[in-house]
Amino acid sequence: MDTKEILQKVRRIEIKTRRLSDHIFSGEYHTSFKGKGMSFSEVRQYQYGDDVRAIDWNVTARYNEPYIKVFEEERELTLMLMVDISGSQDFGSSNDFKRDIVTEIAATLAFSATTNNDKIGLILFSDQIELFIPPKKGKSHILRIIRELINFQPKSNQTNIGQAFEYLSKVLKKKAIVFVLSDFMTKDYDRILRIAAKRHDVTGIKVFDKREQDLTNIGYVLTQDAETGEALYVNTSDANVRKAYSEYYNDLDEYFTKTFTRSGAGIIKTETSESYVKKLLAYFKAR
Numbered sequence: 001m002d003t004k005e006i007l008q009k010v011r012r013i014e015i016k017t018r019r020l021s022d023h024i025f026s027g028e029y030h031t032s033f034k035g036k037g038m039s040f041s042e043v044r045q046y047q048y049g050d051d052v053r054a055i056d057w058n059v060t061a062r063y064n065e066p067y068i069k070v071f072e073e074e075r076e077l078t079l080m081l082m083v084d085i086s087g088s089q090d091f092g093s094s095n096d097f098k099r100d101i102v103t104e105i106a107a108t109l110a111f112s113a114t115t116n117n118d119k120i121g122l123i124l125f126s127d128q129i130e131l132f133i134p135p136k137k138g139k140s141h142i143l144r145i146i147r148e149l150i151n152f153q154p155k156s157n158q159t160n161i162g163q164a165f166e167y168l169s170k171v172l173k174k175k176a177i178v179f180v181l182s183d184f185m186t187k188d189y190d191r192i193l194r195i196a197a198k199r200h201d202v203t204g205i206k207v208f209d210k211r212e213q214d215l216t217n218i219g220y221v222l223t224q225d226a227e228t229g230e231a232l233y234v235n236t237s238d239a240n241v242r243k244a245y246s247e248y249y250n251d252l253d254e255y256f257t258k259t260f261t262r263s264g265a266g267i268i269k270t271e272t273s274e275s276y277v278k279k280l281l282a283y284f285k286a287r
Contacts (some may be wrong), residue, residue, distance in 0.1 A: 010146050013107050020277060027286035031114040033077060033177050033201065043067045048052040049219065072073035077177055078135045079120045081106050082164055083149065084182035085173035086126045087157030091209055094273040095124035095254075098207045101272050102181045105151040105205060108280070109179055111144050118177075120145065124152055128162035129167050135176075165196045178202045183212070184256040194263045203283070206256060212272055213249055215242045 021029075043056050046066035083106055089099040110120045113173040114137065122145045131152060133145060144207035161182065168178065169192075178200045196202055215236045223234050235241055260267045268283050270276040 005152050006147060009150050012142060013104060013146055014143065015148070017104055017107035018111050020108050021115060028281060029109075029116060029259055032284045032287040042070045044070055053057075077113075077116075077118045078174070079109065079118050080123065080135065080168065080171070080172060080176045080178045080182040081109065081120070081145070082123045082125065082168065082178060084159060084161070084180075085124050085127070085154045085163075086103070086129060086159040088159070088183055088185055091212070094209070094286055096272050098183055098209060098272055101117060101207050101270070101276060102205075103146065105207070105270075105276050105280070106149055106179070106181055107142075107146050108268070110145055112178075114139070114142055121172075121176075123164060123168065124148065125160070125164035125167075126154045126156040127158040127163065128156055129158075129164065130154045132171065134171075143171065159186045164193045165189060165192040169199070172200070176200050181205045181207065183208050185212075187255050190255075190259045190263070193259060193265065197263040197265045199244065201250060202260075202263070203268065204256065204260045205268045205270070206253075207270055207272065207276075210273065215245045215248070217242065247254060 003147055016022040036231050037102075042145070043059050044067065046055065046060075046068050046240050050068050054068040054070075056069045083102060089102065090097055096202055108124050113120050117137065119135035119137055120142060122133040123129065131148060133148070134139075159182070161180070161184070164180075178196070180202065182204070184204065193202070215234070215249070217236050219235070221234050225232075257267060266283065266287070268279050270279045
């Protein structure tokens, strides 16, 4: 993809996801993720119904009528996007690959965060840390993140989510909002997720394709593992083969659900051909 094509794709994604974040998600995002606390803003005259515990007695004594302290939320937060760019993301049986949907969701979240004046950072990972962009503010920063999501070429095709969480713990010492976008076709990240979820507000967004859930009965098929490169002929007509594959997929899906839930982290699941907008809105409202 040349520079012109990249810029055109960045622009298309910006237009689509900016509209979503401006008109749909910015308010939901704001109410879903709270600031660090409350800070003093001003004093004003007491009005009927105000909390008497907020009365500023010094000002009240000075003016001989009740005044209360007004506080506002310390809003600034940090949003960290942890995005799986392993080989399995380049799969899709409909119009979009998993990687395309992940990019759109990440861009929507980033624009929602920047509308609320939050910092946004990015970790791209495979079975190693491929790229780290420290949290910053600004439109040009968001566009760089989108550009990397579209065009970054990983050194490895394999996945290690646990290693990505370990890196997160090293680079982010203060509490952050963390979204992990992946198909979660792997295990062995439960211990480090529990540690990360104690410090950060973590949500796993699983993006999957309907063709990954079950093998279609179409006879012998030459398959290739997108992450290891291993090629294998599979007899999809064999009911036992199809059953074994379904059990394998369901086991990974159950591991993802239970691991995130037990850690106190949130979960969103969205299929490539369905509306991720509805899934995000439902999640924000549920919070």
